[in-house]
Amino acid sequence: MIFNSFTFLIFFVIVFIAYWAMQYRIKMQNTLILLSSYVFYGWWDYRFLGLIIFSTLVDFYVAKKIDSEPNKREKKQWLVLSLVSNLGMLVLFKYFNFFSNSWAEAWGLLGLEMSQLTLNVILPVGISFYTFQTLSYTIDVYRGNLKSTNNIINFGAYVAFFPQLVAGPIERATHLLSQFKNRREFNYEKAVSGLQLFIWGLFKKVVIADSCAVYCDAIFENYEQLNSATLILASIYFAFQIYGDFSGYSDMAIGLARLLGFDLKTNFKYPYFSRDIAEFWRKWHISLSTWFRDYLYIPLGGSKGTIKNQIRNVFIIFIVSGFWHGANWTYVIWGALNACYFLPLLLLKRNRKNLDDITVSNSFTFIKQLVSIALTFGLTCFAWVFFRAPNISIAINYINKIGDLNFGIEYLSIERYSVELMLLISIFVLVEWFSRFKEQPISGKYAMLKLTLVLMGIVVLGSYSNPKDFIYFQF
Incomplete structure (x- = not known):
């Protein structure tokens, strides 16, 4: 269900x-x-x-x-x-x-054959x-x-x-x-707020995430025949797929709980507008990030102690976080990559630099923030390749294909809705940007009009014939 x-x-x-x-x-x-x-x-x-x-x-x-x-x-x-x-x-x-297979494979690298004990x-x-x-x-x-x-x-x-x-x-x-x-x-107002949040989460799931999934899956399954531009596009599609899917679920969960009179904690705060990786992890899957912070990172010593201990703690927290997501080395690599992204910020004591909300005071500041956001998003998309790929070998081959620097558009030319999807994502990003100080875009002024437009989007653009499970159900 x-x-x-x-x-x-x-x-x-x-x-x-x-x-x-x-x-x-x-x-x-x-x-x-x-x-x-x-x-x-x-x-x-x-x-x-x-x-x-x-x-x-x-x-x-x-x-x-x-x-x-x-x-x-x-x-x-x-x-x-x-x-x-x-x-x-x-x-x-x-x-x-996973441990059983990895153990047998490790011995296999030494030329020794070990029987694998697996559980059905x-x-x-x-x-x-x-x-x-x-x-x-x-x-x-x-x-x-x-x-x-x-x-x-x-x-x-x-x-x-x-x-x-x-x-x-x-x-x-x-x-x-x-x-x-x-x-x-x-409480009527609380129930309305919960319903709005649920509908916005449903939009992110069935319109944004599931639409991106169609193209993302097709590209990853046929990456060897496609060019650099298309593979980069797929990594961006996956970024929005997993965000729409997971944050959409969180919004729906919080909305449903609110309809029953309960308050759940916010799990996402517009993470793709982050200006560095530290800020990204303060805004992405907040409940897991803070769990590891309070029950693992701080007990290990956190950012205190020697440089060696700080480096150790950062890698432990991110690798364990990656391993939490699934029994695959791709998740471990994904976690280790994020540790590499985060470590320079910690060592330079810049990991708590961007604690304020993004504001636009002048043109120079705005451009500087946009560049920081774009760089952070690019690093995140690169790491998402390992998260999405079924194994490390495919992830590396996928990245090597991007390195060919072939920027033709042959895939887009045969896909009827690909341009429309990019336009939809662009509109979605703009809506979230102008709503970044609110819990979700539907509330506030013109709430009824915005709700009507979102519902129309769900009806017209959503897919219901074969509902897709949420990505994080597997974790």
């Missing part, structure tokens, strides 16, 4: 009506959310419900034990149990075959997201930042909250779990 499907529309309407019919009855509302979330998740494969229930029960009871234990050593042992249980489950389903398992949808969400709970309880809850329904609903269950934002218990304790009243 995906957000851009008729099935989900029916599902959500039923949940929405039943949920607000129970207004002021918090226990009934939370129970409905929990059961609805299990239905939503079980729609893909009911067998994976056992995993999310297991993770929920483990961390619920582990947190209670951590809270009740006076001995710090005992607390740490319970925390280790949570880490081993959750990360062990993640390794088993997501990384076991399917990667559960969203396992990386809800695993990190539950882990943050036990870690925060261990650190004393949060008291454990005694309400298993509330905690279960927090872990499985269906709007953001399979692709984030990754919420902290300090922010979301507490909302399950409070009475929620229907």
